[in-house]
Amino acid sequence: MPARADEPVVKGHDLDARGTVLETGTRCLVMGVVNVTPDSFSDGGLHLDRDAAVRHGLALAAEGADLLDVGGESTRPGATYVDAATELARVVPVIEGLRGAGVPVSVDTRKAEVARAALAAGAAIVNDVSAGRDDPALMEVVAEAGVPLVLMHMRGVPATMQDDPRYGDVVAEVEAFLAARCAAAEAAGIAHDQLVVDPGIGFGKRDEHNYALLANVARLTRLGHPVLVGVSRKGFIGRALGLDVDQRLEGTEAAVTWVVERGARIVRVHDVAPIRRIVRMTEALMRGAQAAEHGPVRG
Ligand code: HH2
Numbered sequence: 001m002p003a004r005a006d007e008p009v010v011k012g013h014d015l016d017a018r019g020t021v022l023e024t025g026t027r028c029l030v031m032g033v034v035n036v037t038p039d040s041f042s043d044g045g046l047h048l049d050r051d052a053a054v055r056h057g058l059a060l061a062a063e064g065a066d067l068l069d070v071g072g073e074s075t076r077p078g079a080t081y082v083d084a085a086t087e088l089a090r091v092v093p094v095i096e097g098l099r100g101a102g103v104p105v106s107v108d109t110r111k112a113e114v115a116r117a118a119l120a121a122g123a124a125i126v127n128d129v130s131a132g133r134d135d136p137a138l139m140e141v142v143a144e145a146g147v148p149l150v151l152m153h154m155r156g157v158p159a160t161m162q163d164d165p166r167y168g169d170v171v172a173e174v175e176a177f178l179a180a181r182c183a184a185a186e187a188a189g190i191a192h193d194q195l196v197v198d199p200g201i202g203f204g205k206r207d208e209h210n211y212a213l214l215a216n217v218a219r220l221t222r223l224g225h226p227v228l229v230g231v232s233r234k235g236f237i238g239r240a241l242g243l244d245v246d247q248r249l250e251g252t253e254a255a256v257t258w259v260v261e262r263g264a265r266i267v268r269v270h271d272v273a274p275i276r277r278i279v280r281m282t283e284a285l286m287r288g289a290q291a292a293e294h295g296p297v298r299g
Contacts, residue, residue: 013193015148015226017104017124022067022148024196024226024265027283030276031106031268032060033232034070034098036090041076042233042245042270048090054097061101063273067125067266068101070094070118071108075129075154075203077162077235084113095121106150112137119145129154129203131181132188143189150196150228151181155204162204170209171216174199178223196266198228202235210236214255217262226265231255233270253278261286 015022022029034057038045047053057068072090073082091107091114098105099122106125107118112135115126124147131151132139142149153174155165167173178197185195199213199220213220220227231237237251238244249271256267256275260282269275 013226015125015194015196016146017067017148018146020104020124022104028260028264028279029066029266030064030272030279031067031069031228031266032057032063032065032272033268033270034060034068034094035074036070036072036094037074037082039076039079040071040074041235044074050093050097053094057094057098057105058101060272061098061103064276065103065272067104067106068098069106069108069127069268070098070123071127072114073109075108075158077158077202079158081159084111087111087114088117092117092121095123098122106148110134110138112141115141119147123147125150128152129200131177132184133181139185139188139190142185146191146194148194148196149185149190150198151178151185152198152228153177153200153203158203165204165206165209167209170205170212171219174213175220175223178220182223182225192224195225196228197223197225198230201229201231207236207239210234214258214262217259217264221263221265227263228266228268229259229264230268231259232268232275249274257282 013025015024034053035043036047036053038048047056060068070091072087095105095118104124106127107115107123108127109115110128110130115138126142127150128138129152155161182195186192201210217227232252233245233248237248241251256278260279
């Protein structure tokens, strides 16, 4: 008997995004990127206008995004700091406009003030690339709202993070960092089951570091939290293929396949429609391989 299409491949747990259950225990979810910035590395300026950003988010939801990540500050290498008022003015109207999208909205921010306003506007997840270090009050805001929090590893700050990053053992250091940030989040009152961890591909890392982390996604799943990975259109793909940012879809697809096979439970991507098919096909291959080795999985 073939494995059921909805059969769990990697055990995980559900995240409660304000009543919408994100079943990372059952399958890998696709998070669609909605950047409301003038300077994001791949789509800066495209959706700076509120209506264009909302239209884009709705289109990604229609393409099958499981959740939408709205950001008002670019964190690309060399990006400059955006003040809270500017960031708020960018993201809040877009989050309000995406309330009816039918999928939970996450806010990509490092600031407690922005997280608070975004949650009031209807966001149901907070994605903090500083893992709660830039603004210690952010964890309190998330704890109070009871929403999931994504904790990402970054070495340094975006303005300077690519200036000669060095590690002894990058995988061990990122793993220890994420474990410590999860402990800090739990100490701040965030439920264990509401935490997501992310190795932060491209954030204070050379290619050798990115590749080591991508090779060790399965090890990071042992932290006991769903692992989110953001590889979409990133620089390491451009360098591997010698291609500009608008030509990195196939490279992104290969990298997504790789991380899904190693247990990633959320992938953050710009190109939702093709990536969703890639994820589903990779999971079908994984179920097939499991059935071939151990016999069909029974529910
Ligand atoms: N990558 C980017 C932004 N936010 N959040 C998480 N959790 N993981 C990531 O890998 C990640 C992230 C960078 O991508 P993008 O939003 O397209 O670019 P920019 O930061 O220039 O807006």
